[in-house]
Amino acid sequence: xxxxxxxxxxxxxxxxxxxxxxxxxxxxxxxxxxxxxxxxxxxxxxxxxxxxxxxxxxxxxxxxxxxxxxxxxxxxxxxxxxxxxxxxxxxxxxxxxxxxxxxxxxxxxxxxxxxxxxxxxxxxxxxxxxxxxxxxxxxxxxxxxxxxxxxxxxxxxxxxxxxxxxxxxxxxxxxxxxxxxxxxxxxxxxxxxxxxxxxxxxxxxxxxxxxxxxxxxxxxxxxxxxxxxxxxxxxxxxxxxxxxxxxxxxxxxxxxxxxxx
Amino acid sequence: xxxxxxxxxxxxxxxxxxxxxxxxxxxxxxxxxxxxxxxxxxxxxxxxxxxxxxxxxxxxxxxxxxxxxxxxxxxxxxxxxxxxxxxxxxxxxxxxxxxxxxxxxxxxxxxxxxxxxxxxxxxxxxxxxxxxxxxxxxxxxxxxxxxxxxxxxxxxxxxxxxxxxxxxxxxxxxxxxxxxxxxxxxxxxxxxxxxxxxxxxxxxxxxxxxxxxxxxx
Numbered sequence: 001x002x003x004x005x006x007x008x009x010x011x012x013x014x015x016x017x018x019x020x021x022x023x024x025x026x027x028x029x030x031x032x033x034x035x036x037x038x039x040x041x042x043x044x045x046x047x048x049x050x051x052x053x054x055x056x057x058x059x060x061x062x063x064x065x066x067x068x069x070x071x072x073x074x075x076x077x078x079x080x081x082x083x084x085x086x087x088x089x090x091x092x093x094x095x096x097x098x099x100x101x102x103x104x105x106x107x108x109x110x111x112x113x114x115x116x117x118x119x120x121x122x123x124x125x126x127x128x129x130x131x132x133x134x135x136x137x138x139x140x141x142x143x144x145x146x147x148x149x150x151x152x153x154x155x156x157x158x159x160x161x162x163x164x165x166x167x168x169x170x171x172x173x174x175x176x177x178x179x180x181x182x183x184x185x186x187x188x189x190x191x192x193x194x195x196x197x198x199x200x201x202x203x204x205x206x207x208x209x210x211x212x213x214x215x216x217x218x219x220x221x222x223x224x225x226x227x228x229x230x231x232x233x234x235x236x237x238x239x240x241x242x243x244x245x246x247x248x249x250x251x252x253x254x255x256x257x258x259x260x261x
Numbered sequence: 262x263x264x265x266x267x268x269x270x271x272x273x274x275x276x277x278x279x280x281x282x283x284x285x286x287x288x289x290x291x292x293x294x295x296x297x298x299x300x301x302x303x304x305x306x307x308x309x310x311x312x313x314x315x316x317x318x319x320x321x322x323x324x325x326x327x328x329x330x331x332x333x334x335x336x337x338x339x340x341x342x343x344x345x346x347x348x349x350x351x352x353x354x355x356x357x358x359x360x361x362x363x364x365x366x367x368x369x370x371x372x373x374x375x376x377x378x379x380x381x382x383x384x385x386x387x388x389x390x391x392x393x394x395x396x397x398x399x400x401x402x403x404x405x406x407x408x409x410x411x412x413x414x415x416x417x418x419x420x421x422x423x424x425x426x427x428x429x430x431x432x433x434x435x436x437x438x439x440x441x442x443x444x445x446x447x448x449x450x451x452x453x454x455x456x457x458x459x460x461x462x463x464x465x466x467x468x469x470x471x472x473x474x475x476x477x478x
Contacts (some may be wrong), residue, residue: 151441172440
């Protein structure tokens with residue numbers, strides 16, 4: 001059985017490798033008209049205030065930032081929305097040149113991607129239903145159910161909490177699903193980046209959610225690029241620096257968040 | 262970075278667990294789907310206009326909306342409106358059963374209609390009631406003809422369980438996604454996930470082929 005499995009797996013692998021051999025590097029293209037370099041940038045369009053859709057257009061802190069950087073540095077951006085859990089694999093697979101999606105910089109991710117300088121400090125918060133009075137901090141999680149989004153730092157954190165306190169972790173594809181899970185009472189708590197959940201509670205009071213306890217950590221967001229893509233990484237860093245100096249960065253942040261950082 | 266083989270070996274227990282969940286949900290859903298399919302299939306071949314109308318509406322509606330929408334609707338949409346709690350497995354089985362039931366109803370209808378009218382007439386003239394004639398004469402012949410279509414629907418439903426990842430059921434697809442979001446090894450994990458689905462469906466096909474041989478005569 002083991003031998004058969006190995007044979008099937010390895011022949012499958014061989015087939016796929018040979019089929020993909022010619023397809024590398026299709027992500028970066030130069031646009032014909034302006035001659036400016038065009039980068040395909042992935043994002044998770046269900047993540048207000050960092051990226052979401054409004055009146056048929058992608059908006060949010062991350063979207064405005066990457067567009068402003070592109071303008072400063074003279075390159076074009078094609079925004080590709082997808083599930084958050086698919087973004088990092090897509091960069092790895094060279095389907096994307098980079099990604100901006102509230103991606104926290106972690107050591108594990110740095111092994112497979114390069115990051116720009118940090119551009120925002122987020123940090124995780126526990127979120128429960130308004131009528132929940134039993135959970136006031138991570139120590140109250142024993143026997144509870146945590147809803148979480150696949151591939152996030154919140155998911156890694158929930159995994160650890162789950163083991164430590166004996167909580168069940170349920171994985172979803174996007175933030176709206178995990179919020180709905182808590183609203184419907186099928187999970188007791190979710191873990192989300194602080195600015196995202198505070199924005200959600202502000203614009204959607206009907207969600208009946210509240211933040212409990214202190215921020216659990218201090219993750220920094222960075223713009224991910226394909227490993228070794230020094231050219232894009234340098235442009236991003238230089239663009240970020242210019243935006244911070246000329247005040248445009250603060251302007252973007254303040255458009256979406258009343259309280260800075 | 263660890264070798265592909267290590268990555269696969271580490272993932273196997275979790276993926277095997279996911280496969281068990283996938284199989285369980287498939288089997289339970291198909292059981293209910295068969296009941297639903299038989300009921301609506303019979304209704305759609307009955308002489309009552311009302312029953313036919315209900316069956317047609319059911320089939321048209323369930324076949325006319327994507328399964329993914331049905332899953333979201335049942336799990337995320339209904340509970341707040343009805344003020345009830347639906348556990349994810351229940352919601353998943355409900356969605357799959359209702360959906361596959363609609364397709365199976367059409368398979369039953371087609372099977373029943375494929376049996377010559379004379380069979381029913383002969384059975385009735387021998388003094389059997391409509392119900393008895395259906396149960397003893399028509400259905401045994403019809404079901405034999407339906408086996409290939411059944412098997413097809415079984416396979417489709419097994420693969421459709423992968424959509425349940427969106428409501429957090431830890432079946433095979435969800436397990437694969439969770440592992441990849443932790444170790445970023447898409448290539449190895451998706452290859453193994455594909456092999457697992459393939460093996461489950463292959464074994465199912467073998468079983469059904471032997472079943473077909475036994476009943477087809």
